[in-house]
Amino acid sequence: MRTYLFIISVLILQTSCEDIIELDLNNAEPKLVIEASINWVKGTSGNEQFVKLSLTAPYFDSTVPPANGATVVITDQYNVVYNFVEEGASGIYKNTEFVPILNSTYTLNITYNDEVYTASEILKSVVPIDYVGQTLEGGFSGEDTELKAYYTDPEDEKNFYFFEFISDIPAIPSLAVYEDRYNNGNQIFGYYSEEDLDIGDQVTIRNHGISERFYNYMFILLQQNSNGGGGPFETHPTVVKGNCVNQTNPNNFPLGYFRLSEVAEVIYTIQ
Numbered sequence: 001m002r003t004y005l006f007i008i009s010v011l012i013l014q015t016s017c018e019d020i021i022e023l024d025l026n027n028a029e030p031k032l033v034i035e036a037s038i039n040w041v042k043g044t045s046g047n048e049q050f051v052k053l054s055l056t057a058p059y060f061d062s063t064v065p066p067a068n069g070a071t072v073v074i075t076d077q078y079n080v081v082y083n084f085v086e087e088g089a090s091g092i093y094k095n096t097e098f099v100p101i102l103n104s105t106y107t108l109n110i111t112y113n114d115e116v117y118t119a120s121e122i123l124k125s126v127v128p129i130d131y132v133g134q135t136l137e138g139g140f141s142g143e144d145t146e147l148k149a150y151y152t153d154p155e156d157e158k159n160f161y162f163f164e165f166i167s168d169i170p171a172i173p174s175l176a177v178y179e180d181r182y183n184n185g186n187q188i189f190g191y192y193s194e195e196d197l198d199i200g201d202q203v204t205i206r207n208h209g210i211s212e213r214f215y216n217y218m219f220i221l222l223q224q225n226s227n228g229g230g231g232p233f234e235t236h237p238t239v240v241k242g243n244c245v246n247q248t249n250p251n252n253f254p255l256g257y258f259r260l261s262e263v264a265e266v267i268y269t270i271q
Contacts, residue, residue: 030055032067032117034244034256036108038074038100039208041263042128046100051084051093053112056255066091070112074098077105100260108244108258115248119258126161126209126262127151130187134271138193145197145270148189149205155185160215162208162261163190168201177210177218201270208261217242217257 033054040046051074053067072084072093084093102125110117130150138146153159158180165174174192190207197203210218220240242257 028056029252030057030065031252032110032112032254032256034108034110034117034119034242034254034258036119036244036256036258038098038106038123038260039206039263040100040123040261041206041265042126047098048094048096049082049084049098050095051108051110053091053093053110067112070110073109075107075109076101100262102262106260110244115246115252117244117246117254119242119244121214121243121258121260122211123260124160124209124211124262126207126264127154129205129207129264129266132205132266132268133189134268141195144193144195147192147203147205147268149192149207149266149268150187150189151207151264152187153180153183153185157184158212159184160210160212161190162210162214162218163192164204164206164208165190165192166204166206167194167197168203169194169196171196175218175222177215177222179212179215197270199270203268203270205266205268207264208259209263210259210261213243214257214259 033056035052038049051072053070053072055065055067057063057065066089068086068089068091070086070093074082074084076099080099082095082098084095086093100123102123105120105122107120108118128151130152133148133150135146138144147165149163161178163176163178171194176190178188178190180188190205192203217240224240239255241253242255244254244256244258246252246254
């Protein structure tokens with residue numbers, strides 16, 4: 001019986017390989033993608049910031065088209081205006097005079113193709129990274145390099161965190177979000193595991209202070225992407241809306257998020 005089934009399976013596979021399947025994919029109108037992450041790394045001035053604007057593209061396109069010619073402005077709660085100027089035709093809009101103020105509210109205003117997009121957020125603080133623990137025998141195989149970046153959560157506060165682990169090997173950065181619901185006031189850690197890291201490799205560890213709304217947004221994105229292996233801006237099963245709103249045409253909503261974070265950063269060398 002096993003031989004019979006194997007022969008049938010081979011015949012089916014051989015026949016199927018001769019068929020050409022053409023996928024008729026609907027190409028929707030491109031949407032604006034807003035990557036507006038204002039990051040103030042502890043110990044720096046935080047004056048140099050940028051906003052990246054791009055457009056969605058058909059599924060099989062290998063390039064991401066930039067959104068050129070937009071007007072990008074961020075205004076703080078004291079009505080100080082920061083103009084972001086596009087660098088060439090890159091879709092990257094820069095400002096070198098930004099002044100970050102913890103717990104202050106900032107408003108993003110983008111005008112693109114005669115439509116106005118807005119969003120508001122608070123610049124969230126973050127505690128420092130206390131230390132990094134390491135083992136070379138982590139993961140299911142017992143052969144992964146495992147890092148734990150410990151930090152002490154403030155007591156009697158509701159805090160949310162966004163961790164990035166970026167190594168110098170060609171691998172996708174590891175992203176994760178945490179909340180302090182069950183760890184308020186305790187020392188906890190962000191976790192990273194990678195089998196291809198060797199002694200002497202470096203990992204940049206960043207912990208961002210974030211709002212509850214961004215935590216919920218990123219949590220959904222990472223859940224959708226947990227089996228795909230791509231980044232947070234890859235194609236997802238369902239559209240997750242951020243905090244940016246098209247004031248001119250609400251139906252033509254953008255993708256992406258406007259976030260402001262203080263960042264604790266450590267560059268760790270594998271030992």
